[in-house]
Amino acid sequence: MTDASYTTETAETSFLRRWMRVLGSVAQRPSGAIGLTLVAVHIIVAIISPWIVPYDTVALSADEILAPPSSIHLLGTDSLGRDVFSRVLEGGRQALIVCGIATPLSMLWGGLLGIYLGLRGGWLDDIVMRLVDAVLSLPGILPLMVVVVIIDGGNLVLTITLAVLFGIPVIRVVRAAAQAVAARDFVLAARARGHSRRNIMWRELLPNVLDVLMVEGAMRLSWMLLSFSALSFLGYGVAPPTPDWGQDISEARVFMSLAPWGVLGPMFALSTLIIGVNLTADALAKALGLDRAQRAVV
């Protein structure tokens, strides 16, 4: 009894220690350090923004419409007289909450199904992979938009749809990795020892495809943030007047020649977040010895 708890504890601590080490080597690369810093700053700002914004983000002000940046309004005001700086500070919250929940969900279901198919193979694998190919050939943002427009259920529907759609490419990547691992001798040994399939998935395959899954997850997060903001930009994401970068950019574009600060603020914030996630993903891939560029996806 004591023996068993002892072994699980070391497994857990060595697991944690390994990922702390990976995080350390990500932070040591220049791109990783910049990426992690950007992401951390964005997360912190998103959490504390309701308490630090100088103005109410939805308060209209008729006599301060499209006011240029000044000491009163650091980034000026938008076409409804709202403070742009406050809206930029709070504008990432929706994106980070939705994508922050949907990414782990997509990794979870896509990863588990991928591992299962990679180990099982056979007819089920053939059928599911053909379906995956079919779904992945649908044009980018379209399925997401159709579901969101027709069902119109706010952030909950959006989160679930993102988690489902972005899990599909995860299946393909993880399955390929799991297939390579399943062909190796220690999996054969586990089979010979009579371990159940679930046991092999959990104890042999998962630890060995985790690297691939983590890199894939980081990439999915950046694609998801892109899709979320594009959806918002097109007018199908966050419901106004809640501040959101994509939506604020599309609103401010109309007045761009008069008040460029309205687009510059949210564009800077959105770009730094997505660049931050990407640099981190890149550094993570390099720290784990996986070359991301080998699997370029448009």
Add this chain to the structure above:
Amino acid sequence: MFELIVKRLFLGLVTVWLVSVVIFLGIEALPGDACTAHLERDAQGELLENCREKLGLEKPAFARYMDWASAAITGDLGVSIDGQTKITSEVALRVKNSILLAAGALSVGVPLAVFLGVIAGLWRDRFPDLFISTAAIFAMTIPEFVSATILVLIFSIWLGWLPAVVLTPADAPALEFFPEFVPATIVLTLVMVAHIMRMVRSSVIEVMAGEFVQMATLKGVPYWRIVVRHALPSALLPAINVVALTVAWLLGGVVVVEVVFNYPGLGRMMIDAISDRDLPVVQAITLLVAATYVVINLAADMAGILLNPRLRTQLGRR
């Protein structure tokens, strides 16, 4: 090799068929049907009955799928939600415009991407590479609507060099889109150059580390001769697949860029159909774009098989 090609073709056909099933079932799975989605609050009584009758929605799903799919094979994509507009002729116009945009981006983008990728690969981790690779990360990650907005802000509003939006109607001849389609082409080129360049770079690095390159170096073949005659032909082969993905993306996925520049291509038509809640049109365009994607990737696979002697015997690459 013949067997391999036939197998690929068959798999491609199966995928296209599955795509049509996935699209049809996906639309069926949405709450309501095309008529309730389009009419929204007015979806009741006579109006709803009329609409359903026009679209033949009272038939069972399987019969509707068969009608839709068999018509689609003959090139008839059905009618839009008002029951009158032929989708095929409408789509044909937009496809022409999308091809124009894609051709513009590809003709500049592919040579540029290959050039930059080879430079970055040969000077790996040194100045040219660091500069090109960093620029590529920016070009890839910054959302298209952000780079488009920056472009418009600088070149249309501040400098006044380029038109900010396209005002030419969808059915105008191709030449009339010049110079209005230039900004959209620039934004698309930026993104695709970044993707293709990264692929070419890593493939050049891999090939240059190969034994046959080492062998040629030891034999005393001049460096540039090794690069041009020995390394590049095999390094550029994997790029075919990325170029294919890019072509497919350009022909169907450039929704955001088309909306930003008001360009009357397939992507804009898709968005308009979605905001009109015109599901027949959405269904038709999705099928067309997805089928194009499958066909283009199939063509790239074929080209890969024909050009790469090693793949001719190796079965089932993926």
